[in-house]
Amino acid sequence: MTATPDTPGGAPTLRSWLLTETPTSRRHARYSSFYKGWLSFRSNTMAMIGLGILVALVAIAIFAPLIAPHDPYAQDLGNRLQPLGTDGHVLGTDSLGRDILSRLIFGSRITLYIVALVALIAPIAGLLVGTVSGYAGGFVDSVLMRITDIFLAFPRLVLALAFVAALGAGIENAVLAISLTAWPPYARIARAETLTIRGSDFISAVRLQGAGPLRIIMRHIWPLCVSSLIVRVTLDMAGIILAAAGLGFLGLGAQPPSPEWGAMISEGRRFILDHWWVATMPGLAIFTVSLAFNLLGDGLRDVLDPKDSGS
Amino acid sequence: MSMLSVSDLNVWFGTGRDRVDAVRDATFDVPAGESFGLVGESGSGKSTILRAITGLAPTWSGRIEVNGMTLGPRRDRAFYKTVQMVFQDPYASLHPRHSVDAVLGETLHLHGFKDIDARVVKLLDDVGLGGQFRFRYPHQLSGGQRQRVAIARALAGEPEILLLDEPTSALDVSVQAEILNLLTDLRAERSLTYVMVSHDLAVVGHMCGRLAVMKDGRIVEIMDVQALRDRQATHPYSQELLRNSIGA
């Protein structure tokens, strides 16, 4: 391709170093491909908005004690159910007089905790099951896929409910329950990708070098499955947050007085007609974060999807 | 002494009613240092023979001998050190997320070499790619450069037999000339034995000493390239193929 570069002469700036077509070391090549991915991600405004919201969320979670104007657990019964914009309580107070803004800020920690744990457990379990199943084929494939089918056949929230009921209420058990119901779709995706990758020439080529199945799965199949899983996880994240909130709402997830957003909505439910903000504010927080994950996922799909890039 | 000997090779896919016999009773011998061509139209089974030799097509019967050793159902490391293959489509035969360095480094590691860094540089040099290509990814390479990387990968284990499955059919003619010249040089330098599959009689005529003409899974004729040039094909199908290729 004979494209005309926009930096004539090619002064050795960091940008030109990163955009080079001839990297000089392994690290250089890796930075360079990251930077190119970043450039293409950056051109997607909506995805950047999503990323911005999530970065802000992480910052809020880290610096919660510094940002929050009040103690999220401090009750003040004389000051209960104050409306928006009350002096000292921008988002009002709840039925026990606790500051809603502070509770939302601390609640972000719980949301991130749930998101991080589910994002670690479900896709990794799915990736393992899916790639092994797809690469091995035959009997192993049948067994693993039937197990996946069984999990897929359960309604998600109902299965999660059953788990929580069996293991007891609490955030960890809610995460476990959500993960257990979330992995089968990832296994399906990973298996489908593995099936197409398995027959390709580059896998044949590495088999002809004497590589074993473990190496092929881990080094050659995983890197190609991971990107589509990351995209899928980001897009599912909204659903995961909602499921966690749903469990919280039903009283099976985070327990009071924990400021988990779903539990907060549940508490505010009783006053929804007269004091609508108590339930609405955590609802808006869930909405914003879910939307941010969806926007990010869309942007990541454009950057990471191996079907589009690299050709 | 023959380097590669194939006798009564049958290869099939599927079972029962769906069984397709891709290769039937193929028999040929390739002496050490020779370049042997397999020509035929698509679906004639020529690539399938290569895949059966390498173990990529697992359902076969007959006898395959490499360097005097009869191959069993499984291939071992010693086999992969002796026999290597270059695939048809350089756009599909390189892992899209692995750099040239990673591809060659892993191959050398699998063959048990220790001085990997030095060997990667040497291999790139051997196939006419400079060091500046070492850390590139496949999408940063042209078709010809990719095929050079694929050839370097095949040479990494220092094999004695190279199976070439239409190595230039996905490339432009000017690039084809470069790759064919590279293959010619490499064979001379390393005294390699080639088995080359192609649908292009001119390419096989240029690269090989002898060739087998295949039709519907069977070898219909084995002849010298000189006989091909003199248009002395005896089987009617070979004659037809020759006519179509030369356009006379």
Next chain:
Amino acid sequence: MSLLDVENLWVKFPTRQGVFDAVRGVSFTLGKERLGIVGESGSGKSMTGRAILRLIRPPGIVQADHIKLGGDDLLQKSEKDMRAVRGQRISMVMQDPKFSLNPVMRIGDQLIEAYRLANKSDRKGAKSTAIEALEAVSIRDPERVMRAYPHEMSGGMGQRIMIAMMLIPDPEILIADEPTSALDVSVQRQVLSIMDKLVTDRGMGLIFISHDLNLVADFCDRVLIMYSGRVVEVCQADRLHEATHPYTRGLLKSLPRLDQPQGKLQVLKRDPAWADAPSVSGRA
């Protein structure tokens, strides 16, 4: 009298590194003849074919002084009018028939639909025309092929069906982009001879895009040789082997030949000046 007149055609793609010109100032005319466009991948030959039909996807841009079909400038037409041109007045045959036919529709239904889009006609009349079209491309039992689905056909059959389909509206110009590259040599000859016969019988103009110099030399009347978006040489097809441009000569010499064995093939040495020189006009 020319059917098609292209003057100073450019195809541009804006990229992060600046504007990439895929086709740069190509001019040619097409009469009732077989015009070959040859070049290597990336030479802009396919882009030229697609640009005539304004089939370049955004962000790609097509610019030209004019692309005249008969008296009309195609660049001035609205997208809706272009749809009437595509398929009706200029047809295009692509490399792989598998991707050009609808896989879930019977071949007969696709042919009938193509005909009824072009002509106001009842189903019966359309069916008999479709069968005639299949017979015209030497398909032996058209009735059976009409009932079949595309995946039941071999590559050669598929390509013949595509040609039949493209010919139903009786276009003035057929653009064939590597129509035989996916086919075996024996089938290749058959398809070419069918195309040849149709073009001669119907007095159509044919633009034959290919990477295969020998094929084009055999099959076409006139040849444009493209290199990096420009036409570097125009010559009569039967004189292709006397071509003078170093690029054309280099390409011809880099082909292995059965009748002239050689130890090493000649490698094309590219001269940057080839890409910079102005495009040669392909006006007849």
